[in-house]
Amino acid sequence: xxxxxxxxxxxxxxxxxxxxxxxxxxxxxxxxxxxxxxxxxxxxxxxxxxxxxxxxxxxxxxxxxxxxxxxxxxxxxxxxxxxxxxxxxxxxxxxxxxxxxxxxxxxxxxxxxxx
Amino acid sequence: xxxxxxxxxxxxxxxxxxxxxxxxxxxxxxxxxxxxxxxxxxxxxxxxxxxxxxxxxxxxxxxxxxxxxxxxxxxxxxxxxxxxxxxxxxxxxxxxxxxxxxxxxxxxxxxxxxxx
Numbered sequence: 001x002x003x004x005x006x007x008x009x010x011x012x013x014x015x016x017x018x019x020x021x022x023x024x025x026x027x028x029x030x031x032x033x034x035x036x037x038x039x040x041x042x043x044x045x046x047x048x049x050x051x052x053x054x055x056x057x058x059x060x061x062x063x064x065x066x067x068x069x070x071x072x073x074x075x076x077x078x079x080x081x082x083x084x085x086x087x088x089x090x091x092x093x094x095x096x097x098x099x100x101x102x103x104x105x106x107x108x109x110x111x112x113x114x115x
Numbered sequence: 116x117x118x119x120x121x122x123x124x125x126x127x128x129x130x131x132x133x134x135x136x137x138x139x140x141x142x143x144x145x146x147x148x149x150x151x152x153x154x155x156x157x158x159x160x161x162x163x164x165x166x167x168x169x170x171x172x173x174x175x176x177x178x179x180x181x182x183x184x185x186x187x188x189x190x191x192x193x194x195x196x197x198x199x200x201x202x203x204x205x206x207x208x209x210x211x212x213x214x215x216x217x218x219x220x221x222x223x224x225x226x227x228x229x230x231x
Contacts, residue, residue, distance in 0.1 A: 033216070033217050035216075037220075037222075043203060043205075043225045043227075044118075044222045044223055044224045045205065045220070046222070047219040047220060050218065050219065093158075093216075095216045095217060101171075101216050101217050102160050102163075102171050102173065103158075103160050103216040103220075104160075105157055105158035105159070107157050
């Protein structure tokens with residue numbers, strides 16, 4: 001069973017539009033971490049954010065914001081006023097206490113920002 | 116400071132051969148983990164090392180192995196290569212000392228292996 005689901009395989013928007021990337025996770029653990037990473041064409045994954053299961057506060061960092069909702073097991077990522085440089089593949093990931101915090105990755109969402 | 120360095124960046128092997136990939140973590144990082152990325156299976160965890168000890172292992176056959184040296188540099192080895200081993204192999208280092216991935220990982224650009 002998919003533990004981290006990123007249902008959007010690819011999203012294409014025009015620059016300056018807002019875009020939300022969805023992430024739904026599945027866990028029976030009470031202690032877990034959720035992450036978002038960005039993978040530009042160069043290949044290396046770049047850390048964006050980490051949330052633990054006890055901290056449901058939403059976070060904003062510049063044009064990026066994250067909405068963590070345990071009630072719906074979702075950890076969605078919104079880019080406001082998108083820019084061409086935001087084009088990349090974005091991954092959501094989960095690590096759970098019971099599995100010694102091994103990272104489980106979603107399939108990724110390819111985001112294309114057109115000028 | 117220098118990032119995570121992986122070598123070689125690209126390599127081509129034939130079935131049955133073996134390959135060794137190298138990873139130099141960020142200075143001061145003692146935790147190193149490895150991931151395989153393929154179009155079909157996505158990103159999958161291989162193993163994690165800390166202070167020369169393997170702390171976690173993913174669900175891969177014994178042909179995949181790794182080690183870590185006293186300077187935290189790590190290598191992974193794949194023996195008896197199969198076509199399905201063609202992938203981008205990513206290494207990541209972390210400052211976090213507890214086992215597993217609970218904090219920020221710093222990734223290298225990966226080693227792209229093609230098996231013919």
